[in-house]
Amino acid sequence: MDSTTGGGTATRDRRVSAEADAVGLTPGGFLLSRSKSTLCTSGVRDRYDDPAQARRALADGAPMIVGALPFDPHHPAALTVPETVARLSGPWRTDPLPPLPEVRLVGELPSAAEHLERVTALIERVRSGAVDKVVAARSVLLAADDPISPHALLARLISQDPGGNGFGVDLSAAGGDWAGRTLVGSSPEVLIRRHGRRVRCWPLAGSAPRHSEPEADEQEAARLLASAKNRHEHAFVVEWLRERLGPFCRELTVAPEPGLLGTPDVWHLGTPIDGVLDDRGGSALDLALAVHPTPAVCGTPTPAALAAIREVEEDRGFYAGAVGWCDANGDGDWMVAIRCAEISADGLRARAFAGGGIVAGSVPADELAETSTKLRTLLSALGVPAN
Numbered sequence: 001m002d003s004t005t006g007g008g009t010a011t012r013d014r015r016v017s018a019e020a021d022a023v024g025l026t027p028g029g030f031l032l033s034r035s036k037s038t039l040c041t042s043g044v045r046d047r048y049d050d051p052a053q054a055r056r057a058l059a060d061g062a063p064m065i066v067g068a069l070p071f072d073p074h075h076p077a078a079l080t081v082p083e084t085v086a087r088l089s090g091p092w093r094t095d096p097l098p099p100l101p102e103v104r105l106v107g108e109l110p111s112a113a114e115h116l117e118r119v120t121a122l123i124e125r126v127r128s129g130a131v132d133k134v135v136a137a138r139s140v141l142l143a144a145d146d147p148i149s150p151h152a153l154l155a156r157l158i159s160q161d162p163g164g165n166g167f168g169v170d171l172s173a174a175g176g177d178w179a180g181r182t183l184v185g186s187s188p189e190v191l192i193r194r195h196g197r198r199v200r201c202w203p204l205a206g207s208a209p210r211h212s213e214p215e216a217d218e219q220e221a222a223r224l225l226a227s228a229k230n231r232h233e234h235a236f237v238v239e240w241l242r243e244r245l246g247p248f249c250r251e252l253t254v255a256p257e258p259g260l261l262g263t264p265d266v267w268h269l270g271t272p273i274d275g276v277l278d279d280r281g282g283s284a285l286d287l288a289l290a291v292h293p294t295p296a297v298c299g300t301p302t303p304a305a306l307a308a309i310r311e312v313e314e315d316r317g318f319y320a321g322a323v324g325w326c327d328a329n330g331d332g333d334w335m336v337a338i339r340c341a342e343i344s345a346d347g348l349r350a351r352a353f354a355g356g357g358i359v360a361g362s363v364p365a366d367e368l369a370e371t372s373t374k375l376r377t378l379l380s381a382l383g384v385p386a387n
Helices: 010-018 051-059 112-127 150-159 214-226 228-248 284-291 302-312 364-382
Strands: 030-033 037-048 064-069 078-089 103-109 133-144 166-170 182-185 190-195 198-202 204-209 249-254 259-262 266-270 273-277 322-327 332-336 340-343 349-358
Touching: 030 064, 030 150, 030 322, 037 051, 037 064, 051 064, 051 078, 051 284, 064 166, 064 284, 078 166, 112 133, 112 302, 112 349, 112 364, 133 302, 133 364, 150 166, 150 182, 150 340, 150 364, 190 284, 190 322, 198 228, 204 214, 204 228, 204 349, 204 364, 214 259, 214 266, 228 249, 228 266, 228 273, 228 284, 284 322, 284 332, 340 364, 349 364
Parallel strands: none
Antiparallel strands: 030 037, 030 166, 037 078, 064 078, 064 322, 103 133, 133 349, 166 182, 182 340, 190 198, 190 332, 198 273, 204 266, 249 273, 259 266, 322 332, 340 349
């Protein structure tokens, strides 16, 4: 397998693709799989829990930064300079899939009843004018008698995603209790992609469940596309990104209407946003820090929404944060860290997350059902019956 510490030529990509099974998620490593390319790293030269330190490292000649940003910007990040970098053409696939132990659901945080109470209170907060939108999240707790391999879980998540989306990040760089923990997920949402002067994001907000029967599935998609409540929620995210990216760009094109993006379990409203950076530029990491957290995972206005989440929820850690990479040229990909689970250092425990946006028109029971639908991505990969 060819490895590099920066870019990768087409020749290298072909060689690495031929040996794709040799690539995977290792302790201390990072893997981001997308439909057209995969970036995988191993080894650690330096670790940073402060994004400002990582930005300075890039300015001082580090070839690449990879890792994760937390949901709460005041919490430590998990960013590293890797030893080696491998690039693949297309998504990372393994055949056969590596085995996973039997996994069981052992708890909810919060319980379904408490989540309903929290959502009800948040709806009242929105209706009072204290906040326009706030995202409410919950998690399920999982256990196994034998270690859950992050590599094996990531392989299964990617295999069940038509676009080959998946990510895995060792969180040890965040220090403290994060040592040895791994974040693994399959996110469809592009926070920031930068290549040269071109920048793109594809925010997702507003969702509906998929159905196995094609006619019912099409009707669900049409209802989502026509939903005033979901379009209202989605518009907050689009306007935020327009405002935050505008100062970096000499051109910014926002699609006039949202479209549909489908995953195996969920329909999403999505709006592509494309820009051309001005002469001041801004690396992929700079741009990710400028727009995160978006109203898709936090709410709006951001200070009020973030305060509400801190008040009513347990710490989200890296769920609803961002996962990605940035190289010395400033290019990179950052995905919103959704459809993910945090695996403990010993592999015997995991916590999977899901959330939904709360606006004035939200219905608590519907919001609970939405989180259950979104949790299916992780639970199905682990072989756990949906809760």
